[in-house]
Amino acid sequence: MKATYGFRATMTALPGRGDELAALLLSAVSGTGLVTNQDCVLYLVGRSSSNPDVVSVTEGWTTKEAHAANFASPRAQALIARLAPLVTGEAQYQDEVPAGGKLSEGVVS
Numbered sequence: 001m002k003a004t005y006g007f008r009a010t011m012t013a014l015p016g017r018g019d020e021l022a023a024l025l026l027s028a029v030s031g032t033g034l035v036t037n038q039d040c041v042l043y044l045v046g047r048s049s050s051n052p053d054v055v056s057v058t059e060g061w062t063t064k065e066a067h068a069a070n071f072a073s074p075r076a077q078a079l080i081a082r083l084a085p086l087v088t089g090e091a092q093y094q095d096e097v098p099a100g101g102k103l104s105e106g107v108v109s
Contacts, residue, residue: 001062003061003098004098005061005063009091009093011054011092012087013088017086018047018051021086040060044059045057
């Protein structure tokens with residue numbers, strides 16, 4: 001599957017809560033998680049090497065509409081409600097159009 005729409009969010013957790021924020025975001029890909037549908041071709045959670053409370057999520061979706069439908073789902077809204085108390089300040093959001101790159105099969109852990 002080809003990603004035609006990308007999305008990136010960077011959040012700063014409350015001091016000392018970066019592990020909790022990252023774990024909650026990673027829960028979206030486990031079991032029957034939020035982004036286990038076939039329209040999500042990339043979901044990567046990353047941490048800043050200089051500040052462990054800065055967490056980012058990079059997503060690749062087959063279409064912008066697929067991402068919007070997922071984001072509007074009750075499951076996504078419940079996850080967002082659980083994220084909100086862990087985050088300080090405003091999250092930074094960026095839409096992007098994937099130009100290329102590499103994604104190997106499997107899970108990054």
